[in-house]
């Protein structure tokens with residue numbers, strides 16, 4: 001894929017890519033433009049504005065659901081970070097994921113998807129797609145033979161998430177891109193946990209990369225969004241089919257907040273990873289902790305792949321103890337720094353207990369070998385932990401006082 005920003009490195013792109021020129025003031029920082037509609041030039045025909053597939057920077061804005069200056073800046077910035085030709089933003093990560101699936105898949109098509117991924121995506125795929133006549137196969141995407149075996153002549157899309165939520169299992173993007181393409185399918189990667197600081201899926205051969213912007217890219221836990229980046233023509237078709245028609249558009253304010261968050265993404269990710277390694281090392285030595293999974297630890301089961309595919313190990317780790325529910329209870333009552341709450345990628349550290357029985361019943365419904373595979377990573381339950389930007393010593397002290 002051609003990189004439209006070949007001259008700058010990541011931190012510079014995060015700050016400068018995509019700024020839309022202010023017509024009235026020579027502002028240094030980007031502004032917020034909330035207008036829903038725009039004054040049109042008299043000779044503009046229908047389908048010649050920002051809704052058209054070949055819109056450029058000079059194409060006039062028309063209506064906020066089609067494109068807006070703040071969404072445009074966000075899209076250009078994320079595309080620059082991913083080395084993508086284009087990107088399209090949505091009102092949430094789920095809107096982006098379901099928008100891409102419904103755009104690419106029709107009745108009679110087949111989707112090959114990781115058997116463990118974000119629960120919202122897993123539930124949508126299991127509950128909604130079969131009703132639309134779309135066949136779904138769930139595979140352990142850390143096993144390349146299983147991916148090959150899961151492909152059918154009708155497979156249109158392969159969907160992987162790496163590291164996966166909640167177990168942190170990795171998938172080999174370059175190898176799976178080859179398998180998907182050999183079978184005539186496209187590969188989409190949910191890279192929310194890795195961020196473009198850690199992994200660039202399009203460089204490894206993927207056709208689409210997806211992010212829940214709500215997480216690390218925003219970084220502060222105060223705005224929701226989602227995005228898909230890829231080739232110009234693919235993104236233009238996706239914008240028309242799944243954004244303009246479904247209407248799942250991001251608000252200008254959220255797009256502005258997330259663009260602002262992205263400016264510090266590279267330095268935040270470096271600190272998330274440093275803190276996560278310190279906490280993971282502490283937990284690994286704690287007598288009450290039975291297992292720690294963090295891609296930055298030497299004990300990580302897919303250490304070679306982590307080192308090859310992730311240049312930043314991110315701030316997500318999981319750990320287990322013998323009585324998870326009791327510890328979850330103590331955490332919710334006694335934490336002084338951590339928040340016992342869902343979500344991830346925020347400046348604040350967040351932990352939540354994910355019991356295997358509960359998530360199997362409600363979201364994954366693995367059977368047989370797949371269930372055994374899930375238990376290999378998660379046992380009876382894991383604490384999904386998003387290590388924030390506080391001082392590592394304070395995080396360790398907070399965990400120590402609930403573990404003891």
Ligand SMILES: Cc1ncc(COP(=O)(O)O)c(C=O)c1O
Nearest residue numbers: 092093094118165192212214225
């Ligand atoms: C890996 C992953 N993908 C997608 C989503 C969905 O994102 P959102 O909550 O922004 O809809 C999440 C949310 O937790 C996630 O963790």
